[in-house]
Amino acid sequence: MRIKKKSLKLAAITALIAVGVVITGCAGVGTAQAGWSGVIAGSGSVYLGSAGGKLVALNVENGFYQWQENLEGSTTSTGLGCAGATPAIIYATPVLSGDTLYVGDYSGRLYAYNVNDRQSKSVLLNGAGSKSIIGSPLVHDGTIFTGSTDGSLYAFDAASLTFKWKHDTGGEIWAAPAAWQDSVFVASFDKKVYSLNSQTGQPNWDAPFECDGPIIASPVVYGDMVIVASLDRHVYALDALTGELIWAFPAGEGNEQSPSRWLWATPVAENGTLFVAGMDGLIYVLNSASGQLAGTIDLEAPVAATPVIAGSRLVVVTDTGRIYSIDTTSFQKVELRNLDAAVTAPLGANNGTVYIHSVKESAVYAVNGETGALLWSTTLE
Amino acid sequence: MDIGAIWDLIILKPMINSLISLSQVLWGSFGLTIIVLTVIVRGAMYPLTLKQLRATKAMQMLQPKLAALQKKHGSDKQKLAQEQMQLYKESGVSPSGCLLPMLIQMPIWIALYQAIIRVMAVNPESFLNLSHYLYSWPVVFEALPLNNQFLGLNLATPNFLLAIIVGASMWIQQKMVQAPPVPGADPKAQSQAQTMTVMMPLMFTFLSMSFPSGLALYWVASNIISFVMQYFISGWGGLEPLKDKLVLSISQLFKGQGSLRDRLSLAGRTQVLPAAPPAPEETGPTAGEITGGEDVHEDAGQSSTPKKDKAKPKSRKGKKGKHK
Numbered sequence: 001m002r003i004k005k006k007s008l009k010l011a012a013i014t015a016l017i018a019v020g021v022v023i024t025g026c027a028g029v030g031t032a033q034a035g036w037s038g039v040i041a042g043s044g045s046v047y048l049g050s051a052g053g054k055l056v057a058l059n060v061e062n063g064f065y066q067w068q069e070n071l072e073g074s075t076t077s078t079g080l081g082c083a084g085a086t087p088a089i090i091y092a093t094p095v096l097s098g099d100t101l102y103v104g105d106y107s108g109r110l111y112a113y114n115v116n117d118r119q120s121k122s123v124l125l126n127g128a129g130s131k132s133i134i135g136s137p138l139v140h141d142g143t144i145f146t147g148s149t150d151g152s153l154y155a156f157d158a159a160s161l162t163f164k165w166k167h168d169t170g171g172e173i174w175a176a177p178a179a180w181q182d183s184v185f186v187a188s189f190d191k192k193v194y195s196l197n198s199q200t201g202q203p204n205w206d207a208p209f210e211c212d213g214p215i216i217a218s219p220v221v222y223g224d225m226v227i228v229a230s231l232d233r234h235v236y237a238l239d240a241l242t243g244e245l246i247w248a249f250p251a252g253e254g255n256e257q258s259p260s261r262w263l264w265a266t267p268v269a270e271n272g273t274l275f276v277a278g279m280d281g282l283i284y285v286l287n288s289a290s291g292q293l294a295g296t297i298d299l300e301a302p303v304a305a306t307p308v309i310a311g312s313r314l315v316v317v318t319d320t321g322r323i324y325s326i327d328t329t330s331f332q333k334v335e336l337r338n339l340d341a342a343v344t345a346p347l348g349a350n351n352g353t354v355y356i357h358s359v360k361e362s363a364v365y366a367v368n369g370e371t372g373a374l375l376w377s378t379t380l381e
Numbered sequence: 382m383d384i385g386a387i388w389d390l391i392i393l394k395p396m397i398n399s400l401i402s403l404s405q406v407l408w409g410s411f412g413l414t415i416i417v418l419t420v421i422v423r424g425a426m427y428p429l430t431l432k433q434l435r436a437t438k439a440m441q442m443l444q445p446k447l448a449a450l451q452k453k454h455g456s457d458k459q460k461l462a463q464e465q466m467q468l469y470k471e472s473g474v475s476p477s478g479c480l481l482p483m484l485i486q487m488p489i490w491i492a493l494y495q496a497i498i499r500v501m502a503v504n505p506e507s508f509l510n511l512s513h514y515l516y517s518w519p520v521v522f523e524a525l526p527l528n529n530q531f532l533g534l535n536l537a538t539p540n541f542l543l544a545i546i547v548g549a550s551m552w553i554q555q556k557m558v559q560a561p562p563v564p565g566a567d568p569k570a571q572s573q574a575q576t577m578t579v580m581m582p583l584m585f586t587f588l589s590m591s592f593p594s595g596l597a598l599y600w601v602a603s604n605i606i607s608f609v610m611q612y613f614i615s616g617w618g619g620l621e622p623l624k625d626k627l628v629l630s631i632s633q634l635f636k637g638q639g640s641l642r643d644r645l646s647l648a649g650r651t652q653v654l655p656a657a658p659p660a661p662e663e664t665g666p667t668a669g670e671i672t673g674g675e676d677v678h679e680d681a682g683q684s685s686t687p688k689k690d691k692a693k694p695k696s697r698k699g700k701k702g703k704h705k
Binding site (some may be wrong): 032033034036093134172174177189212214231232233252259262264280302304344 | 409505506509512513514515518522523525526
């Protein structure tokens with residue numbers, strides 16, 4: 001009897017531990033992974049990748065569901081009892097080119113969806129050993145470009161998704177590429193910015209531009225300059241033709257009060273002015289020609305979501321969900337509303353309406369960029 | 382300011398930024414940084430660890446007497462408590478002596494564990510979240526992201542081999558903490574200790590199979606430091622009988638047993654060998670006697686061996702007097 005009791009106790013402890021292990025294994029370590037796809041508007045719809053790994057199309061007028069497609073995802077093992085097919089995780093904001101919607105997922109697969117008949121094709125970037133796609137793809141001159149965490153920029157034929165070329169960098173690529181004439185620019189975790197021939201993938205510059213920090217924000221082509229914001233808290237303006245440094249702006253330098261955090265969001269250029277949102281809660285307003293600081297706007301909370309221009313105003317959302325509208329000439333800020341929802345996904349805009357995806361709330365909000373009126377909101381399935 | 386914010390400000394942020402800054406000195410290798418920081422933190426905690434291990438050892442040595450008291454006064458709870466307190470007082474042992482140093486160290490271990498998880502940034506969300514913990518030091522901004530490759534391992538993904546090493550090192554450490562079987566000790570307590578010795582390594586092996594191997598590396602480094610400390614403070618502990626068995630097995634494989642013993646410098650463990658000479662010293666402390674605080678540990682492992690050999694460990698102890 002005593003032995004039986006002891007055995008039962010041991011079995012109970014073992015079962016408890018086993019359940020704990022499986023639960024912990026399934027939960028994984030670190031922040032939960034859900035992606036941060038932004039929203040793109042076009043053809044009467046808004047498109048985004050949901051936290052559940054679906055490509056979603058909503059009616060641009062009322063936010064009603066039009067369709068959704070499950071992305072393939074991948075087969076990985078995250079621990080005991082958790083092996084098998086895992087849903088796709090989408091960080092890249094979809095890109096619409098004609099009738100085709102392109103999006104990449106965390107398993108390293110690039111998809112092309114026809115938004116009319118919803119026929120799709122996809123390609124795994126690097127075969128079975130493929131790494132992830134974090135940054136949005138770019139369609140330019142019939143070619144689709146996408147970076148990967150394997151450190152390469154890939155070029156595929158936009159219509160057939162046949163491989164054209166790839167160029168290796170020394171670090172992961174999270175930033176979306178940018179194009180200008182026959183050049184494509186890509187920034188990498190190796191702290192470098194590359195200019196490549198969009199047809200051949202051959203480097204255009206004598207040497208890539210190098211700074212002191214990894215680059216997550218996408219390069220922005222403005223005039224004949226390439227603007228880059230780095231995690232080293234500097235904004236750099238480069239000559240698009242030669243890659244030479246035109247100016248550099250040290251964000252937060254000399255301001256002892258500033259916590260000087262990362263520059264994560266992609267800068268926005270408008271009317272000769274650059275708006276650079278920082279994780280320190282400040283918007284740095286710079287003269288695009290000289291890099292001189294024209295002012296700072298304090299939003300009192302970090303900004304990771306890339307802002308957007310809606311009409312004549314810059315719309316910014318903090319990671320606490322406060323929406324601000326900033327006049328692009330007077331730099332006056334107005335708080336439009338508080339979504340009270342964490343926002344890290346890049347914002348989208350169309351005809352003065354701003355589209356905001358809160359991954360944490362699994363919801364999309366359509367807000368008037370001038371007045372802050374909530375036009376509609378949709379909770380994603 | 383809530384407790385979480387205070388924790389982040391005082392403990393977690395300094396740990397995270399130290400980890401990142403240290404990696405710059407260590408060629409950007411996150412694996413090396415985990416090992417070095419674990420050594421530094423454990424080194425800084427050494428006085429507390431020492432206190433804890435000594436107190437644990439002393440408590441273990443009291444077990445036979447406590448068992449005897451239990452047997453004697455089992456029905457009278459009040460008398461038992463009184464006698465136990467008296468025994469603790471006479472022996473100069475405090476039951477809280479084992480617990481208190483461990484409780485003080487606990488937040489540091491948790492912070493180190495959390496810091497490793499956060500700096501490892503196994504997914505993009507974790508990397509973004511890391512920005513909330515960084516100081517405005519250029520070195521911190523330039524170091525990130527850290528190189529997760531170490532000795533062919535990707536520290537951000539689970540590794541089966543490292544998980545097995547975690548389990549093995551934890552088993553050794555648990556076994557060393559455990560007192561060797563002592564006659565008269567409470568069999569219930571011994572059974573519980575045995576269960577823990579098996580369950581803990583098993584649990585951590587399974588956890589390591591699910592968690593990024595950077596954490597497994599931290600556990601392995603921490604376990605190795607633990608059993609090195611344990612060895613110098615209280616010897617092989619519960620591993621003693623196993624070690625003797627191993628020596629015997631090896632000895633039986635060779636004909637020249639004497640020379641093997643000499644090579645392995647294991648003269649003090651010869652009592653179980655067929656050709657063992659008698660011990661030079663006649664008496665030593667009997668199992669369970671508290672004669673000199675932690676020093677008595679050498680005798681505990683000899684419970685299954687003839688009493689005449691009890692003096693052997695003492696002679697070894699004489700050579701290693703600095704362990705006191």
